[in-house]
Amino acid sequence: MPDTVITYIIRRLVAAIGLLVIVSAVTFSIFYLVPRWAGATPETLATRYVGRAATEDTVKLTAERLGLYDPIAVQYWNWAKGVVVGAEYDYGAGVERCPAPCLGYSFITKQPVWPELLDRIPVTLSLAAGASVLWLALGVAIGVLSALRRGSIFDRAAMTVALAGVSLPIFFTGLISLAFFSYQLGWTVPGGTFVKITDNPIKWAQALTLPWITLAFLFSAQYARLTRAGMLETMNEDFIRTARAKGLPERTVVVQHGLRGALTPIVTIFGLDVGLLLGGAVLTEKTFSLPGLGKYAVDGIVANDLPKILGVTLVAAVFIVLANLIVDLLYAVVDPRVRAK
Amino acid sequence: MTEPNSFLEVRDLRTHFPTDDGLVKSVDGLSFSLDRGKTLGIVGESGSGKSVTSLSIMGLHKGGSARISGEVLLDGQDLVSSSAEEVRLLRGKRMAMIFQDPLSAMHPYYTVGHQIIEAYRVHNKVTKAVAKKHAIEMLDRVGIPQPDKRVDAYPHQFSGGMRQRAMIAMALSCDPDLLIADEPTTALDVTVQAQILDLIRDLQREFNSAVIIITHDLGVVAELADDIQVMYAGRAIEYGTAEDIFDRPQHPYTWGLLGSMPRIDRERTERLIPIKGTPPSLINVPSGCAFNPRCNYASLNEGASETERPELLDIGAGHKVACHLSPGQRQKIWETDIKPKL
Numbered sequence: 001m002p003d004t005v006i007t008y009i010i011r012r013l014v015a016a017i018g019l020l021v022i023v024s025a026v027t028f029s030i031f032y033l034v035p036r037w038a039g040a041t042p043e044t045l046a047t048r049y050v051g052r053a054a055t056e057d058t059v060k061l062t063a064e065r066l067g068l069y070d071p072i073a074v075q076y077w078n079w080a081k082g083v084v085v086g087a088e089y090d091y092g093a094g095v096e097r098c099p100a101p102c103l104g105y106s107f108i109t110k111q112p113v114w115p116e117l118l119d120r121i122p123v124t125l126s127l128a129a130g131a132s133v134l135w136l137a138l139g140v141a142i143g144v145l146s147a148l149r150r151g152s153i154f155d156r157a158a159m160t161v162a163l164a165g166v167s168l169p170i171f172f173t174g175l176i177s178l179a180f181f182s183y184q185l186g187w188t189v190p191g192g193t194f195v196k197i198t199d200n201p202i203k204w205a206q207a208l209t210l211p212w213i214t215l216a217f218l219f220s221a222q223y224a225r226l227t228r229a230g231m232l233e234t235m236n237e238d239f240i241r242t243a244r245a246k247g248l249p250e251r252t253v254v255v256q257h258g259l260r261g262a263l264t265p266i267v268t269i270f271g272l273d274v275g276l277l278l279g280g281a282v283l284t285e286k287t288f289s290l291p292g293l294g295k296y297a298v299d300g301i302v303a304n305d306l307p308k309i310l311g312v313t314l315v316a317a318v319f320i321v322l323a324n325l326i327v328d329l330l331y332a333v334v335d336p337r338v339r340a341k
Numbered sequence: 342m343t344e345p346n347s348f349l350e351v352r353d354l355r356t357h358f359p360t361d362d363g364l365v366k367s368v369d370g371l372s373f374s375l376d377r378g379k380t381l382g383i384v385g386e387s388g389s390g391k392s393v394t395s396l397s398i399m400g401l402h403k404g405g406s407a408r409i410s411g412e413v414l415l416d417g418q419d420l421v422s423s424s425a426e427e428v429r430l431l432r433g434k435r436m437a438m439i440f441q442d443p444l445s446a447m448h449p450y451y452t453v454g455h456q457i458i459e460a461y462r463v464h465n466k467v468t469k470a471v472a473k474k475h476a477i478e479m480l481d482r483v484g485i486p487q488p489d490k491r492v493d494a495y496p497h498q499f500s501g502g503m504r505q506r507a508m509i510a511m512a513l514s515c516d517p518d519l520l521i522a523d524e525p526t527t528a529l530d531v532t533v534q535a536q537i538l539d540l541i542r543d544l545q546r547e548f549n550s551a552v553i554i555i556t557h558d559l560g561v562v563a564e565l566a567d568d569i570q571v572m573y574a575g576r577a578i579e580y581g582t583a584e585d586i587f588d589r590p591q592h593p594y595t596w597g598l599l600g601s602m603p604r605i606d607r608e609r610t611e612r613l614i615p616i617k618g619t620p621p622s623l624i625n626v627p628s629g630c631a632f633n634p635r636c637n638y639a640s641l642n643e644g645a646s647e648t649e650r651p652e653l654l655d656i657g658a659g660h661k662v663a664c665h666l667s668p669g670q671r672q673k674i675w676e677t678d679i680k681p682k683l
Contacts, residue, residue: 238445246460247433
């Protein structure tokens with residue numbers, strides 16, 4: 001049994017690498033072809049590195065060194081090679097070594113992309129981790145109570161709030177909560193004060209409290225609705241009647257038999273949501289000025305900074321692919337019927 | 342209140358469900374009694390109130406929207422007036438139930454052993470290891486091969502017959518005095534049905550429990566039941582020993598059930614005789630006799646069936662029937678009209 005699980009994981013990881021190659025190739029094509037269609041030449045792209053003031057010769061030389069005259073396939077191959085084994089750039093005055101995984105240099109800051117991403121991943125990770133724990137606990141608890149007291153005042157109130165939560169965008173709830181809790185009441189410090197958990201856990205949590213709550217509000221609304229629907233269905237199943245016929249206390253019936261049965265779709269969606277979020281909670285990070293992957297991506301897009309966009313896309317794809325794999329493995333843990341297949 | 346003289350006494354049980362369309366009278370005045378070691382068969386079409394009766398006895402309608410009245414005396418204790426918690430403590434311990442479809446009735450995510458252990462440990466303060474040993478014993482007792490291995494299997498890894506055996510093991514794990522089997526063989530292959538019925542009969546002898554078999558299949562009750570109660574629209578319309586019901590049935594509905602039962606000894610060219618019409622809605626039960634609109638003989642009693650509800654009356658030696666026809670009329674119809682066609 002564990003042997004088949006390991007081969008399964010290896011098979012999935014190989015497939016995942018294939019998928020990442022496709023994702024990166026498509027992204028690469030889009031971001032390197034579209035500018036050319038829009039009239040950009042290798043020279044104008046090279047200008048972004050050397051600046052407008054450079055002479056024509058310098059620009060051409062730079063374009064040559066960066067391989068911008070090469071066909072797209074060769075360019076992609078060089079880029080992919082850089083990701084796997086690292087790359088060396090000869091900029092005339094010397095050779096710049098960019099260690100693997102080399103995702104190129106930002107057009108704007110001239111800094112290598114990978115170390116910048118490494119700086120931002122903890123921010124997004126912290127945001128996603130805290131918010132997901134919060135929304136899972138809150139959403140499932142509210143969903144279960146709503147289902148058990150279907151039609152009650154609690155149920156109606158919770159579902160109304162949940163509807164609002166699903167409908168309201170982050171930049172609305174985020175700004176409202178910032179205005180109220182940070183500026184009006186002064187409970188939290190507004191934006192841009194991310195502290196690593198290893199440096200100061202209390203300040204870390206303080207800075208993230210509001211983003212967590214805002215993000216969790218959006219997601220727990222969705223999870224409450226999902227849990228409620230799942231519980232309503234499961235509590236009507238024959239095996240619930242059997243559990244009651246055995247004389248189990250209602251609490252055990254609800255939690256161990258009902259919730260356990262309703263959990264499968266929640267686990268699935270939870271894994272995918274977290275994977276998606278790790279690729280950058282764009283709106284939340286932007287609203288609260290958190291220097292995470294999402295904000296990095298937006299900054300890259302706004303500045304036409306192709307290496308940045310490509311790097312974030314690749315990292316986000318890795319998170320989603322991994323989340324998918326974990327979900328599939330969890331699925332087998334949650335539902336024994338999946339294991340046989 | 343009279344003292345109970347049987348192990349299970351049901352007196353004037355009524356289970357009504359208020360709905361937006363009106364009051365659904367699923368069970369409407371049911372009385373019967375059952376002793377230890379005896380088997381009662383409850384027979385009727387879908388919607389006649391058989392399953393609601395069993396769930397009401399088990400207290401599984403408590404706390405819901407159902408309005409339950411009457412008395413259910415289990416060894417003298419009234420379950421209708423007892424609290425939900427008191428009845429819960431009896432469920433699984435003194436009275437247990439097995440269901441129609443053992444696949445959907447077992448939790449797909451837990452092993453068969455876990456589900457039996459759980460049933461045993463609610464009512465017995467024992468360690469998991471002791472309970473597991475007991476679960477293996479129970480699986481062995483219901484005829485599951487290699488019980489020490491199968492105890493760790495999931496329901497979907499069992500065949501239909503094995504699952505029902507496991508359900509029976511679960512129901513009997515606390516040695517209940519009353520076992521209710523709700524259509525226990527309906528979802529099973531014909532070859533397996535007989536095995537399960539044999540198993541229930543053997544275990545009943547071993548445990549000396551009272552058994553209620555609920556079914557629409559007269560073949561099943563013929564196999565197992567000492568007494569048979571025929572239900573129609575939430576009420577008993579005939580009650581008697583198996584011999585009474587099969588050899589001297591008195592109610593036109595019972596005749597209909599017998600006539601629509603396939604029999605191997607009947608000529609193939611002869612057609613089954615279905616009961617005309619459909620069961621009545623339980624919201625608007627016909628006034629008078631509920632079976633009146635579908636009865637071939639209602640015209641013989643000068644309209645009494647349309648206005649007056651017949652009482653369940655003893656016609657001798659515990660054989661009861663609720664019908665306006667006179668004993669003479671019934672005797673004549675049975676002898677000339679019904680019996681020769683069966």
